[in-house]
Amino acid sequence: MLTEGISIGKAFGIPLRLHYSWFIVFVLITWSLAYNFLHTYPQWSLATSIVAGVVTSLLFFASVLAHELSHSLVAQAAGIPIQSITLFIFGGVSQMVEEPKQPQVEFRMALAGPLTSLVLGGIFLAIWYWLGGVSEFIKAICFWLGWINIALAAFNLVPGFPLDGGRVLRSLLWWQSQDLRRSTRIASNIGRGIGYLLIFIGIALIFFGNWINGLWLAFIGWFLENAAASSYRQLALQDILRGHRVSELMIRDCSVVLPQVTIQQLVNDQILTSGRRCFPVVQNDRVLGLITIHDIKGVPREQWPAKTVGEAMTPFANLKSVSPDEDLATVLKILTEQNINQLPVVKDGNIIGMIARDNLLSFISVRSELGA
Numbered sequence: 404m405l406t407e408g409i410s411i412g413k414a415f416g417i418p419l420r421l422h423y424s425w426f427i428v429f430v431l432i433t434w435s436l437a438y439n440f441l442h443t444y445p446q447w448s449l450a451t452s453i454v455a456g457v458v459t460s461l462l463f464f465a466s467v468l469a470h471e472l473s474h475s476l477v478a479q480a481a482g483i484p485i486q487s488i489t490l491f492i493f494g495g496v497s498q499m500v501e502e503p504k505q506p507q508v509e510f511r512m513a514l515a516g517p518l519t520s521l522v523l524g525g526i527f528l529a530i531w532y533w534l535g536g537v538s539e540f541i542k543a544i545c546f547w548l549g550w551i552n553i554a555l556a557a558f559n560l561v562p563g564f565p566l567d568g569g570r571v572l573r574s575l576l577w578w579q580s581q582d583l584r585r586s587t588r589i590a591s592n593i594g595r596g597i598g599y600l601l602i603f604i605g606i607a608l609i610f611f612g613n614w615i616n617g618l619w620l621a622f623i624g625w626f627l628e629n630a631a632a633s634s635y636r637q638l639a640l641q642d643i644l645r646g647h648r649v650s651e652l653m654i655r656d657c658s659v660v661l662p663q664v665t666i667q668q669l670v671n672d673q674i675l676t677s678g679r680r681c682f683p684v685v686q687n688d689r690v691l692g693l694i695t696i697h698d699i700k701g702v703p704r705e706q707w708p709a710k711t712v713g714e715a716m717t718p719f720a721n722l723k724s725v726s727p728d729e730d731l732a733t734v735l736k737i738l739t740e741q742n743i744n745q746l747p748v749v750k751d752g753n754i755i756g757m758i759a760r761d762n763l764l765s766f767i768s769v770r771s772e773l774g775a
């Protein structure tokens with residue numbers, strides 16, 4: 404979901420993105436800030452209030468970004484690559500390629516964000532205190548930014564996974580018990596409980612007429628409950644897959660197809676008869692790309708007799724692939740994040756097989772049924 408959005412550059416080599424939902428919250432916050440400034444400072448013009456609203460929201464999102472960056476930088480220092488940081492409607496998220504392998508690393512990583520917010524809050528309040536007399540404008544925005552950063556730190560320290568506080572709690576339990584799965588279960592159950600509590604408080608607020616805050620709180624609660632439940636499910640799946648390699652599960656008998664074959668021919672002669680979903684496109688022993696059901700669905704049916712496989716395929720250069728030695732837990736993560744169904748398995752520049760979501764799912768279901 405969070406792979407969509409627009410790129411806004413890089414910081415410390417990490418790509419930064421804005422998810423579409425971010426724009427909604429940016430407008431809402433700017434609008435409500437401008438409205439509040441106008442009421443608190445009746446002598447301000449409408450333009451001043453709007454400018455103050457925009458500046459404050461931009462600095463607020465810069466603060467959220469700094470919070471996320473601090474998580475990412477601690478992760479990178481511990482050798483965990485960060486794919487990107489995305490700002491979305493509920494804040495920021497760092498997309499890690501893998502989870503920390505030691506509780507100590509997770510502890511430091513999780514704590515870095517709230518500490519950064521706390522320090523930023525302190526800086527803004529210090530500016531408010533020392534420079535507040537110089538300009539009412541600075542005074543107004545720094546006061547709000549100071550408290551919102553402190554509130555951000557406090558909310559994130561709530562010990563429900565996947566909030567930072569929940570990660571701190573999980574790392575401590577994990578440190579003590581050396582049992583990651585059990586620690587995650589406890590921390591994410593607390594996360595779900597807090598989610599339900601926020602939904603309950605939100606609904607209560609709606610009943611008391613404070614429906615904007617109530618709705619917002621209920622929405623955050625719902626999101627937290629979902630994130631907590633799915634991160635535990637994800638971990639349980641990864642637990643089953645971890646330690647197994649792509650080469651154990653991949654399909655080796657991929658049938659190849661020539662680029663000049665038409666889509667119609669491919670569908671009639673190969674797909675409908677074999678039930679396979681994807682085919683490496685090969686010419687003169689060279690892999691040009693991959694054509695999948697997904698690619699074919701992108702071509703209008705009336706063009707099938709004329710369009711060739713070579714035109715509709717995904718070229719090799721644009722393909723995400725895995726090596727046969729890759730861990731299956733990582734493969735699941737890639738499939739989920741990229742929202743794709745299969746990946747070509749590549750060794751020395753050649754496609755030697757395919758690994759599909761179906762393969763992983765049947766592997767998981769057999770193992771969990773047998774309790775292995």
Ligand SMILES: [Zn+2]
Pocket residue numbers: 470471474516517559567
């Ligand atoms: Zn955080």
